[in-house]
Amino acid sequence: VGPDGSNPAWRDLRAQFPITATRAYLFAGGMAPLSSPARAAIEAYEALWASDPVAVYSEYAGEQAGSLRSEIASLIGAAPEDVAIVDSTSRGNNLAVQMLAAPPGSNVVVDSTTYPTALYPWLLRDGVEIRRVASVDGLPSVADVPNLVDDRTVAISVSHVCRLTGFRHHLEALAAIAHAVGAALVVDAAQSMGVVRLDVRETGVDFLSFGAMKWLLGTPGIAFFYVRPDLQEALPPPQVGGRAAVEDGKLRLPRGGTRHELSSLNWSGLGACREGLRLLGSVPSGSVESRVLDLSGVVIDGLLERGVQVWTPRERSLRAGIVAFECGAPDRLRGFLRRRGVDVWGWQRRRLMRVDPHVYNDEQDVARFFEAYDAFRRSELPDD
Numbered sequence: 001v002g003p004d005g006s007n008p009a010w011r012d013l014r015a016q017f018p019i020t021a022t023r024a025y026l027f028a029g030g031m032a033p034l035s036s037p038a039r040a041a042i043e044a045y046e047a048l049w050a051s052d053p054v055a056v057y058s059e060y061a062g063e064q065a066g067s068l069r070s071e072i073a074s075l076i077g078a079a080p081e082d083v084a085i086v087d088s089t090s091r092g093n094n095l096a097v098q099m100l101a102a103p104p105g106s107n108v109v110v111d112s113t114t115y116p117t118a119l120y121p122w123l124l125r126d127g128v129e130i131r132r133v134a135s136v137d138g139l140p141s142v143a144d145v146p147n148l149v150d151d152r153t154v155a156i157s158v159s160h161v162c163r164l165t166g167f168r169h170h171l172e173a174l175a176a177i178a179h180a181v182g183a184a185l186v187v188d189a190a191q192s193m194g195v196v197r198l199d200v201r202e203t204g205v206d207f208l209s210f211g212a213m214k215w216l217l218g219t220p221g222i223a224f225f226y227v228r229p230d231l232q233e234a235l236p237p238p239q240v241g242g243r244a245a246v247e248d249g250k251l252r253l254p255r256g257g258t259r260h261e262l263s264s265l266n267w268s269g270l271g272a273c274r275e276g277l278r279l280l281g282s283v284p285s286g287s288v289e290s291r292v293l294d295l296s297g298v299v300i301d302g303l304l305e306r307g308v309q310v311w312t313p314r315e316r317s318l319r320a321g322i323v324a325f326e327c328g329a330p331d332r333l334r335g336f337l338r339r340r341g342v343d344v345w346g347w348q349r350r351r352l353m354r355v356d357p358h359v360y361n362d363e364q365d366v367a368r369f370f371e372a373y374d375a376f377r378r379s380e381l382p383d384d
């Protein structure tokens with residue numbers, strides 16, 4: 001599968017997403033559109049639920065969750081028992097913070113654009129100092145991280161890819177810095193997983209959280225939480241579910257990640273999430289990343305040609321699918337584009353706009369975005 005969007009494999013993948021027939025949907029970093037196979041999986045679940053709830057309860061849910069756990073584990077290079085299915089990335093971020101021992105006087109290093117749910121849970125911990133990595137030209141100054149850690153650092157906590165800049169961290173380097181002082185590397189991969197390869201063993205990530213609804217082409221209400229196996233066994237979970245047991249007066253926790261799965265899950269989305277993974281796996285390994293980087297590169301080049309301030313680095317290893325750029329009127333631009341069949345996102349307060357191409361997009365979608373963007377810029381020109 002080459003980078004060329006006319007390649008049949010990309011056309012077949014695109015055809016699985018009905019929205020592509022009418023709109024240029026460029027908002028994968030918010031929510032992926034529903035694909036036909038994922039929809040069929042949801043409908044199959046609904047049919048079974050209506051006709052035979054006992055089968056859902058006794059077989060379907062357990063089988064689907066087991067398969068999904070295994071598929072996610074193989075995606076991140078972990079064992080299936082090391083992965084918990086949870087309800088959101090934010091849940092995983094909170095669990096990681098709650099599991100780590102952080103006595104008063106300890107500190108945590110976060111980059112200044114980390115996702116709120118990787119930062120706020122630390123603020124519930126008394127006496128833990130938050131050390132922020134400064135931003136230079138909108139991007140975290142990663143070279144400063146070694147100067148921020150010391151022997152009282154309990155964690156470095158980052159979004160692998162930042163939702164506001166599209167910047168991608170080099171996780172191996174951060175893991176080496178964290179581990180040198182005995183700290184953990186906590187990673188929120190909500191904006192990278194599905195596009196960028198992330199192997200937990202190779203990178204040395206200790207805690208990893210990511211949801212299914214964005215780049216993994218799955219549904220809301222399903223996310224994944226990985227903890228390095230030795231930490232999993234050493235650190236008490238913040239909450240206990242019904243799969244634990246009391247034996248000889250002692251609490252026995254389920255082994256591995258399932259200890260974090262308290263009870264029933266979002267069963268209706270399990271099959272749909274598996275279809276998302278199947279779609280991503282329907283093209284050769286590595287080609288999703290190169291295709292998305294090609295498309296996001298076309299977006300960056302088009303913006304730079306127009307003299308726009310682009311926050312996302314041009315260098316391929318420093319980005320994934322998100323392209324963020326400055327815009328004086330994000331709400332007006334978003335509405336203008338939406339009326340022309342182009343879906344993107346923006347934040348008024350931050351004067352920021354985002355375009356997030358994924359595998360179901362093609363060069364025509366990007367061209368449609370630029371056509372509408374140029375029309376917007378012309379419409380905003382002051383009258384003579």
Ligand SMILES: Cc1ncc(COP(=O)(O)O)c(C=O)c1O
Binds near residue numbers: 115159188191
């Ligand atoms: C980096 C990052 N983490 C987490 C989230 C939220 O994920 P969830 O709704 O699964 O908690 C987002 C959503 O934009 C995000 O960008």
